[in-house]
Amino acid sequence: MKTLIAYFTMGGRTKKTAEAIASALTNYEVSYFPVELTGKFIEKIKMLDKFENKDFSAIETELNTLDAASYDLIIFGMPTYGNKPPQVFNEIVARMGNLSGKRAVVFNTARFTGGKVLDYMKAKVEEAGAQVIDQS
Template identity: 60%
Template sequence: MKILIIYYTMGGRTKKTAEAIGSTLIDHEVNYFAIELRGKRIEKIKQFDRFQNGDYSEIEKNLNSLDIKPFELIIIGMPTYGKFPPKTFDEIIRRMGNLNNKKVIVFTTARFSGGKARDYMESKVENSGGRVIKKMKFKRLFWIGTKRALKYGKVLNKAFDQRP
């Protein structure tokens, strides 16, 4: 199966989680679409602000390259800011257009909560016509491990195993 893993990361935790899941999907073709904030902390915060205010000009090319058509399953991972994912999530959803009953898995990473942001993602995906087959949150105050992500990825790899 062709799987697209979409993630956004400022500090690397969501990237780490997304890549852990992706690394276990060994029987499938995994592609990534990443929005990674770069530079020093202050530069990342400024970039974050621009995105929150709807200015995506610096990643326009990247956003334009997003094509979900070839994929049967889309996994979307976002950090939690307040009770929401970053607004870039909404922008990605907007650009994907109608999801036509496509299978989607959403997850958040968080330090304390992450449940509301995850549920927000679920409802946005469903409002766009996607079918959320699983939603998760990966919550850790400090060091975020990959144990649960790897475990879930392995389950997923098997669940979608289409070999005879």
């Protein structure tokens, strides 16, 4: 089964979780769509602020290659900032287009407030047409 893991990470925790999930999917053909902020902390915060203001110019090339058509399962992983996923989550889902017939899983990395974020992520992915089969 072709699987895409689309995730955003700033500190590495979401990436590690995505990799752990992929390692458990031994009979799946897994690809990644990573959005990873690197560099000094202040640079990461500035980029996150751009994303929150819907400026995705720094990752536009990557976003333009995003195509979910060939995948059977799409896994979305996001951190939680201020009780919500980062704005880049909405952009990734939007760029994937119609997800009708796709199965999806959503996960987030949060210390305390993950439940509402998962509900939001699930609703957004279902709005795009996918069937969310699990969340964590």
